[in-house]
Amino acid sequence: MIDTDILLQAEHLSREFSGPASTVHALRDVSIEIRRRDFVAVTGPSGAGKSTLLHLLGCLDRPTSGRVRFDGQDIALLSDPELSRLRAARIGFVFQTFHLLNTSTVLENVALPVFYARRSLEGAVQLASEALRRVGLADRADHLPSRLSGGEMQRAAVARAVINDPLLVLADEPTGNLDTATGESIMSLFHEINRRGSAIVIVTHNPEIAAHAIRRFDLRDGAMRELT
Amino acid sequence: MDSPWRQLLRNARRSLLQQRLRSALSTLGVVFGIVSIVTMVSLGEGAKQKAIAQIEQLGVQNIIVRSARLTEEQTIAVGRTSTGLSAGDVGALQAAVPRCDRIVAVREVESAVSLGKDLHPDVLATTADYAAVNGLVTESGRFLCDLDDASRAPVCVIGRAVAEHLGGQGGVGRSLKIGNAMFTIVGILRAPAAAGDGETSVTLRDLGSVVVIPLSTLGALTNLQLGRLTEIIVRAKEMPSVEAAAEAVTAILSRRHRGVADYQVVVPIELIAKEEQARGNLNMLLVSIAMVSLLVGGIGIMNVMLASVSERTHEIGVRRAIGANRRDIALQFLAESSLISLVGGLVGLAAGLLLVVVLSMFGGWAPVVEIWSIALALVVAVVVGGLAGLYPALRASRMDPLEALRHT
Numbered sequence: 104m105i106d107t108d109i110l111l112q113a114e115h116l117s118r119e120f121s122g123p124a125s126t127v128h129a130l131r132d133v134s135i136e137i138r139r140r141d142f143v144a145v146t147g148p149s150g151a152g153k154s155t156l157l158h159l160l161g162c163l164d165r166p167t168s169g170r171v172r173f174d175g176q177d178i179a180l181l182s183d184p185e186l187s188r189l190r191a192a193r194i195g196f197v198f199q200t201f202h203l204l205n206t207s208t209v210l211e212n213v214a215l216p217v218f219y220a221r222r223s224l225e226g227a228v229q230l231a232s233e234a235l236r237r238v239g240l241a242d243r244a245d246h247l248p249s250r251l252s253g254g255e256m257q258r259a260a261v262a263r264a265v266i267n268d269p270l271l272v273l274a275d276e277p278t279g280n281l282d283t284a285t286g287e288s289i290m291s292l293f294h295e296i297n298r299r300g301s302a303i304v305i306v307t308h309n310p311e312i313a314a315h316a317i318r319r320f321d322l323r324d325g326a327m328r329e330l331t
Numbered sequence: 332m333d334s335p336w337r338q339l340l341r342n343a344r345r346s347l348l349q350q351r352l353r354s355a356l357s358t359l360g361v362v363f364g365i366v367s368i369v370t371m372v373s374l375g376e377g378a379k380q381k382a383i384a385q386i387e388q389l390g391v392q393n394i395i396v397r398s399a400r401l402t403e404e405q406t407i408a409v410g411r412t413s414t415g416l417s418a419g420d421v422g423a424l425q426a427a428v429p430r431c432d433r434i435v436a437v438r439e440v441e442s443a444v445s446l447g448k449d450l451h452p453d454v455l456a457t458t459a460d461y462a463a464v465n466g467l468v469t470e471s472g473r474f475l476c477d478l479d480d481a482s483r484a485p486v487c488v489i490g491r492a493v494a495e496h497l498g499g500q501g502g503v504g505r506s507l508k509i510g511n512a513m514f515t516i517v518g519i520l521r522a523p524a525a526a527g528d529g530e531t532s533v534t535l536r537d538l539g540s541v542v543v544i545p546l547s548t549l550g551a552l553t554n555l556q557l558g559r560l561t562e563i564i565v566r567a568k569e570m571p572s573v574e575a576a577a578e579a580v581t582a583i584l585s586r587r588h589r590g591v592a593d594y595q596v597v598v599p600i601e602l603i604a605k606e607e608q609a610r611g612n613l614n615m616l617l618v619s620i621a622m623v624s625l626l627v628g629g630i631g632i633m634n635v636m637l638a639s640v641s642e643r644t645h646e647i648g649v650r651r652a653i654g655a656n657r658r659d660i661a662l663q664f665l666a667e668s669s670l671i672s673l674v675g676g677l678v679g680l681a682a683g684l685l686l687v688v689v690l691s692m693f694g695g696w697a698p699v700v701e702i703w704s705i706a707l708a709l710v711v712a713v714v715v716g717g718l719a720g721l722y723p724a725l726r727a728s729r730m731d732p733l734e735a736l737r738h739t
Contacts, residue, residue: 163651187654190654191654203649206349215650216653218338219656264653
C-alpha cells in the first residue's frame with residue numbers, strides 16, 4: 104500500500120563513488136520517509152554524506168543501490184526528460200553557494216524553472232515578480248546577481264526554488280555562507296515556504312539551524328539515525 | 332511572454348555578445364565562405380548570361396562555316412594549296428543539306444573603306460538573307476534585297492557607328508565611296524543589343540561598324556570571279572534539325588575539300604553546351620573553395636563553442652539542477668552556434684553583394700544576384716553553424732549534472 108501522505112520514500116540507499124585507487128562509500132543503507140509538509144533537518148560533520156543524500160532525494164543523482172520513490176513514483180524508472188521535469192516542477196534546490204547564473208538578471212534567474220517546467224514563459228514574469236516580492240527582493244529584479252549581497256543572493260535562490268510551488272524544497276547548508284542574522288532571516292523564509300505547503304529538507308552541520316526543523320536526523324559515516 | 336524558441340535565441344545572443352571579439356573572430360571563416368558562394372554564383376551567372384547572349388547573337392539555328400588559312404606546314408603536308416570556300420560549296424550545300432532554310436555567303440573586303448584613324452569598318456559582300464539569319468533590323472531605310480543582288484546595284488547598308496561617324500553624310504540616299512566606286516546608302520542598321528565586349532570562345536563581328544554591299548555588285552565592280560568566301564551561314568529550318576544539318580555540312584565540305592581543313596564549322600548551340608560545360612568545371616573549383624572556407628569556419632565555430640561549453644560547465648550544472656533536460660542544454664548551445672554562423676552568413680552576404688557590384692562595375696556586366704543564391708548562402712551558414720555546434724552541444728548535454736555543478 105502506498106501511503107498518500109508520504110511524499111518521498113528512500114529505502115536502503117547506498118551510494119559509492121569509485122575513484123582510481125579505492126571506492127568511497129558515501130552512504131550505506133540509509134532509509135528515510137518524508138511526509139508532505141514535513142520539515143526535516145539532517146545534521147552531521149562534513150564528509151558524512153549529507154550532500155550526497157540531498158542529491159539522491161532531489162533526483163539529481165541515482166543511488167548505487169536502494170530505491171527512491173517520489174510522490175509514489177520510482178525514480179529509477181524515469182527517463183532523463185521525465186526526471187528533469189520532476190526537478191523543475193516539483194522540487195526546489197537551495198545551495199550553500201547560491202548557484203545563480205551571473206549573466207542573467209535576478210528576475211530571469213528566478214523565472215528559469217518556469218521555462219523548464221512548462222516549456223513556455225507564459226506568465227513567468229508575473230510569477231517571478233511575485234516570488235521576488237515574497238522574499239523581499241522586488242526592487243532587485245533587474246540587477247545582476249553579482250551586485251547583490253550574500254543574503255540577497257540566497258533570497259533570490261530561494262525565490263527560484265519555490266517559483267513552481269514545489270512539493271519538496273531541498274537546502275544544502277543554506278546559511279553556510281551568511282552571517283547569523285542573515286541566516287535567521289533565510290530560515291524564516293523556509294518556515295513561510297513550509298506553511299505554504301512545501302516539505303523542506305535542510306542539511307547542515309549547524310545545530311541552531313537544525314533546531315528549526317520538526318524532525319531531525321543525524322548522519323555519520325554514511326549511516327543515519329533519527330534524533331528524538 | 333514569448334515562445335521557447337525566442338527565449339533560446341535571446342539567451343544565445345546574450346552569451347555571444349559577452350564574448351564579442353571571440354564570436355566575431357570565429358565567424359570569419361563562415362564570412363569568407365559565404366562571400367565566395369555569393370560572388371561565385373553571381374559571377375558565374377553573369378558570365379554565363381553574357382556568353383549565352385553572345386552565342387545567341389550568332390543565331391542558335393545557324394551553322395557558320397568560316398574560311399581558315401592554312402599554315403605553311405599544313406600546306407606542305409597536304410601537298411597542294413587550299414581552295415578556300417567557294418560559290419561551288421554554297422551550291423553543294425544548298426543541294427544536299429537537309430531541313431535547310433537559307434544559305435548565305437559572305438565575303439569580307441579588306442580595307443576598302445577608311446573613315447579616319449579609329450574606324451575601319453568591315454565591308455561585307457553578301458545577300459539579302461544576311462539580315463534574316465543574323466537577326467538584323469534597319470533603323471532607317473531598308474536592308475539589301477534580292478533585286479539589288481540580281482541587278483548588281485551599287486547600294487550599301489551601313490552600321491550605326493559608321494552612320495554616326497559620317498554624320499550628315501551618312502543618311503539614307505547619300506553616297507559612300509567604297510574602294511574606287513560610289514555606293515548609295517539605302518539603310519542604316521539598328522545598333523545590336525549590347526552583349527558586352529569581354530572575351531568569350533566566340534569572336535563576334537561588331538555589327539555597328541560594318542558596310543554591307545550586294546555580293547554580285549562586288550564581283551561586277553572589281554571584275555573578279557567570286558573566289559574565296561569568308562563565311563557561309565547555313566540556317567536550319569528549326570532548332571531540332573540543327574544537329575543533322577551540321578553533320579551534313581561537315582560531311583559535304585570534307586568531301587569537297589578532300590579533307591583539307593581550310594575552313595572551320597562553328598555551331599552556336601554546340602558552343603552553348605561547351606560554354607556550360609566549362610562553366611561547370613569552373614563552378615566545381617569555386618564550390619571547392621567555398622567548401623574549404625566553410626569547413627575552416629565550421630572548425631573555428633566548433634572551437635569557440637567547445638571553449639564556451641567548458642567555461643560554462645557550472646552554468647550547465649545549475650540549469651540541470653533546476654530542471655533543464657539534456658535536450659534543453661544541447662539546444663542552448665546549438666542555438667548559439669547557429670546564430671553565430673548566421674550572423675557570419677549575413678555579414679558574408681553583404682560583403683559578397685558589395686563585391687559583386689564592384690566587380691560588375693569593373694567587368695562591364697550587369698550584376699546578377701539570384702534569390703536562390705541568397706537563400707542558399709543563409710541556409711548553408713545555419714547548417715554549418717548547426718553541424719559545428721553538434722559535438723560541443725552533445726558534450727554539454729552529456730555532462731553529469733553533479734560534476735558540472737561542482738565545477739567552478
